[in-house]
Amino acid sequence: MSVVHRLGDGLVNFYLVDTGEGLVLVDAGLPGHWTGFLADLDRLGIAPSDITDVLVTHGHPDHIGLAERLRTEAGARVHVHRAEAALVAAPLRPAADARPEKSIAGYALRRPSGLRTPLHLLRLGALRTRPVVEPVLFADGRLDDVPGRPLAVHTPGHTHGSTVFVFAEQAFTGDALVTRDEMVGHVGPTLLCRAFTNDGRAALESLRALESHDVATVHPGHGDPWTDGLPSAVRAAVAAGVR
Template sequence: MDVVHRLGDGLVNFYLVDTGEGVVLVDSGLPGHWRGLLADLDRLGFAPTDVTDVLVTHAHPDHIGLAERLRVEAGARIHLHEREAGLAAAPLRPAADSRPEKSVLGYALRRPSGLRTPVHLLRLGGLRTKPVADPVVFTDGLLADVPGRPLAVHTPGHTHGSTVFVFQDHAFTGDALVTSDPMVGSVGPSLLCRAFTNDGRAALESLRALEAHDVPHVHPGHGDQWHEGLPAAVRAAVAAGVR
């Protein structure tokens, strides 16, 4: 049985999955999470070199911040969707068609406290995020050579190559489905607002591809974990719509 440990901090989540066959990270936080990751690994009885694979839900800086360092220093393989390769190669210089639908400014004017999140990302080194070199790219389907044999489900919308990883009892949704969006003050299953999403309509449609995967535990990139099943989380997020 896979054992999941939530890492990161109160605003940014990434996860260690102890599959019994090997240790996998889903996403890798920000550059400033390095010391915390080392402490967490030590507390759990692992070394950085025990992490054989990093699964990238998408290539925003708060999800790939430690990926290249783990590849170079620990020998981890970095897996990402083929449509995410361009963003992973230049996470601080996204192509025009990879930028968010709306400006943060409009949301900040309505809810200034929402700026806490982007400020937090900057404080933890978001602008120091290194490109990912030599990733292992996939499309959809079973990642048979990764411990735990997760299923990669392409969920375009938040980014072009956004992917949800489904293990036996766990779904790691990245930012395709979150349970907190401080920019708009939402709590509960939802999409991230358009200030951080490339295509809100596509993101909403992609959620429907997840409803068929009836796993009990949902682990989002932002917000608390959800233990009432992925289908229920999808229905709640669809009902909330795109803000």
């Protein structure tokens, strides 16, 4: 079974996966994570150039912050769903149809402490996020040329090309399914609120595509791992709905 190292800072997660065949990074944090990322790799006895592939669940700045740097400085291939190509090419200038459904303002009025997350992203350089140049584009299905041969499951809704990566016994859900949404104060499997989601109805429907993948552990983009299986996480998230 793959060995997973959770990286990031508690609010934003990304993951180093030792598949036994090679090292894969799932998502790539924010630009401000670089120093801590190097320290984590050093602690593990790993060089950046040992990471051959970066799998991007979606193109928001807190998921691609180090991707282009790893591509240009360490030679990693950066894999992106073809429906996400436009967003990773211009993460700070999303097209009108790629923007969130609702404004943050309404959520902040109801729960001002929820602003902790967007402010945290700004502090860690979200506005300095570099576009991904020359990504490796994929569609749904098995990624045979990536160590561990993960299954890419397209889960549109959070973004057009949102993707969940399923390895043996491990699922990396990005923001298609999280276990903490600071904006609304929810802890447990859920969708991110509409202030960060492009199409809540589609995101909810996409969860059903995951329920048939009976893997033990869910590694989300935000929140702690869920160890009661992906199907139970999906059921809990569907029950929570989208806010």
